[in-house]
Amino acid sequence: MLLNVIERRPLQADTRLPVVFLHGLFGRxxxxxxxxxxxxxxxxxxxxxxxxxxxxxxxxxxxxKMVEDVLETLEAHNALPAVLIGHSMGGKLAMIAALQHPEQVAALLVADMAPARTGYGQSTLAEKMLHLKFPPFLDRKAATTLLEKLIDKRDVRDLMLQNVRLGQNPGWEIGLPEIMASMPNIENWPYMPEGHAYDGLTLFIRGEHSPYIGAQHQAVMNRLFPRHRLETLPNVGHWLHAEDPKGFSKLMMKFLAEV
Structure with a gap:
């Protein structure tokens, strides 16, 4: 499956490997x-x-399937090998791509996701989203009010608002029924045999107040990503790149300078 791509290039020609961003569940x-x-x-x-x-x-x-989507799309854009940067579900996808196709992944940055089975309320949120009642017409202000019933944090709510089709016949633009049917797969972590590891440069960034990366994950992170290091972004939760974009960017740019 070829995916939609937004591409940006530096003002001056550059020969360094491209960087690819993979969003999380309900992102874009x-x-x-x-x-x-x-x-x-x-x-x-x-x-x-x-x-x-x-x-x-x-x-x-x-x-x-999602790894195939990403590699097929990047090959079509002549963007392999690449540095992968993924948040949440996108981070899990990036890790699996690196483990299965290490020759295509020059380096790896994983935002608030461990190589483990996860959940933490995402299924509940998806269920609420699926059953949210939309009025016949919706503008941005009314959509913000509507989403306040589901999402407390404004920065996260603003991200989710981008998934709402405004105007006449409003609704979700994302494939919520397909996502709901696939939640067991999304929350799962595929089995990786012993000796399966990615030896490239890897950075994990966790949110200080997020449960997604904990001490219980350190052993498997050491085994699967032996060249990794872990940074903690203070005073943020799981949506760390939205809650502190400047802090996240500082860590990201320092990492990219090493690649």
Missing amino acids: ARNMGFLQRQASQTRRALALDLRNHGESPHGPMDYP
């Missing part, structure tokens, strides 16, 4: 716009709408 490529603009100052930067998100096609979701 343009959610990563600030970070993509920062990265594109020095190298080619591509942000992808994953399947069932943004302007990409809809269909059943599991990580093998």
Whole structure:
């Protein structure tokens, strides 16, 4: 499946490897716009709408299919090998791509996701989103009020608002039925045999107040990503790149300078 891509390039030609942004569940490529603009100052930067998100096609979701989507799309754009930067579900996808196709992944940045089975209320949120009642007409102000019933944090709510079709006949633009049917796959972590590891440069960034990366994950992170390091972004939760974009960008740009 070829995915929708937003691409930015530096003003001057650059021979460094491209960087690719993979958003999380309920996200989309343009959610990563600030970070993509920062990265594109020095190298080619591509942000992808994953399947069932943004302007990409809809269909059943599991990580093998999604890895194929990403690699097929990047090959079509002559953007391999690449540095992968993924948040949440996108981080899990980036890790699996690196483990299965290490020759295509020059380096790896994972935002608030461990190589483990996850959940933490995402299924509940998806269920609420699926059953949200939309009025016959919706503008941005009314949509913000409507989403306040589901999402407390304003910065996260603003990201989710990009998934709402405004105007006449409003509704969700993302493939919510397909996402709901695939939630067991999305929350799962595929089995990786002993000795399966990615030896490239890897950075994990966790939110200080997020449960997604904990001490219980350190052993598997050491085994699967032996060259990784872990940074903690203070005073933020799981949506760390939205809650503190400047802090996240600083860590990201320092990492990219090492690649």
